[in-house]
Amino acid sequence: MRIGAIEIWPPIVLAPMSGVTNRTMRALYKPFGLGLTVTEFVSSNALKYGSKRTMEMIDQHGLERPVSTQLWGDDPQTMAFAAKVVRECGADIVDINFGCPAPKVTKTNGGSACLRDPDRCEAIMRAVVEAVDCPVTMKMRLGWSEEQLVYIDVARRAQEAGVKALTLHARTAKQFYKGNADWEHIARLKRAVDIPVIGNGDLDDAQLAMDRMRASGVDAIMLGRATLGNPWLISQIRDLMEGRAMQPAPSAADRLRYAIAHYHAMLDEWGEVRAVPQMRKHVALYLKNVPGAAQLRERLMRLDRAADAIALIEETIVGLERPLAA
Ligand SMILES: Cc1cc2nc3c(=O)[nH]c(=O)nc-3n(C[C@H](O)[C@H](O)[C@H](O)COP(=O)(O)O)c2cc1C
Structure with missing residues (x-):
């Protein structure tokens, strides 16, 4: 076009x-x-x-x-x-x-x-x-x-x-x-x-x-x-x-890793006070189809510090990958 x-x-x-x-x-x-x-x-x-x-x-x-x-x-x-x-x-x-x-x-x-x-x-x-x-x-x-x-x-x-x-x-x-x-x-x-x-x-x-x-x-x-x-x-x-086979959708853990990168980019550019409320919306969407998403979203809504929200996402990734490692 x-x-x-x-x-x-x-x-x-x-x-x-x-x-x-x-x-x-x-x-x-x-x-x-x-x-x-x-x-x-x-x-x-x-x-x-x-x-x-x-x-x-x-x-x-x-x-x-x-x-x-x-x-x-x-x-x-x-x-x-x-x-x-x-x-x-x-x-x-x-x-x-x-x-x-x-x-x-x-x-x-x-x-x-x-x-x-x-x-x-x-x-x-x-x-x-x-x-x-x-x-x-x-x-x-x-x-x-x-x-x-x-x-x-x-x-x-x-x-x-x-x-x-x-x-x-x-x-x-x-x-x-x-x-x-x-x-x-x-x-x-x-x-x-x-x-x-x-x-x-x-x-x-x-x-x-x-x-x-x-x-x-x-x-x-x-x-x-x-x-x-x-x-x-x-x-x-x-x-x-472009005529290629479609890449498969990423795993839930990879989606959440990307959510963390997104979080850091927003923090760097907008600071914590503005990034945290915006990222609540985004992380809630990255959590789609993650087991226990509703509860995780609720916990996320209550967190005001970016470090706590990121720690929660990291903890979720570990939880998602634990059964695989076992
Ligand atoms: C949160 C939100 C904000 C939007 N803001 C605008 C906007 O600023 N300008 C605009 O033309 N459309 C706006 N839209 C409409 C979208 O550009 C789009 O036309 C609409 O969501 C339909 O496309 P979709 O079904 O792919 O979401 C907004 C939509 C949403 C969900």
Whole structure:
């Protein structure tokens, strides 16, 4: 896939996930086989004030490029200003969010709420394309509700406005995460536009991802929740894309060894006070299918010191390997 002049290989994109895909995560997961990573979404209004937290969200590690920086907002001029800021801060691509269904975003007409007004979507896209010298992309849902499926209309306007690629998360805003992503809509979108289309939603298995990609004809796939605690899904899909046999999933002990490496990377970059709460979520996911996971998660939630959490993971690894050694 090419986005403007940027070559993306493998055509696997790490989904933007607020509170999750900071620079550390993007750099950690990149070597598993990501062709593109996207920052957490950033408020265009917040960028006007340049708050420290907001600037951290657009910060890059350096290892994870190309990086797309995602913006949300409902005002074309503010979005254009924000696009210039993130471009100056190193964004390779600027992505516009028309997908977020969270009330704190939609109550100010941002994210998926923009889809209720395709003219406004178009004005935002035109202003952002005009503002920067790098490719602009857009990520959306099907529409606000089942009765207002505007994705083809908005996609055609995007193409006209000079947007260089589109991602579709095939749910409506009203659905939030309920039901299933409907890949038939993604196939329909691919047939309706000439610019690259990235398909997104519910890809949690390598073979399923390949099947969905082939059936819909998309140029790339975007993976979100299923990669958390399981970045090996990315390398398994890359194996299939590059015609190799798929690597087996790692053992539970190896998964937890990687969780410790992830923990150290977060500690190094964010310090204990910020890394510990974030790592509770991640370790809980690395623990999936580990015997006694529920109890381990509960113990982990009560630990405030990184050293104690890491010791608990190490103890779990020893427990997992003891029967093998015997
Ligand atoms: C915790 C979390 C945070 C998210 N934050 C964003 C975001 O900042 N921007 C965005 O476009 N989508 C966001 N999403 C949606 C994902 O990018 C993706 O579209 C969605 O999870 C569906 O893909 P999946 O089924 O592979 O997870 C978020 C999803 C989750 C679970």
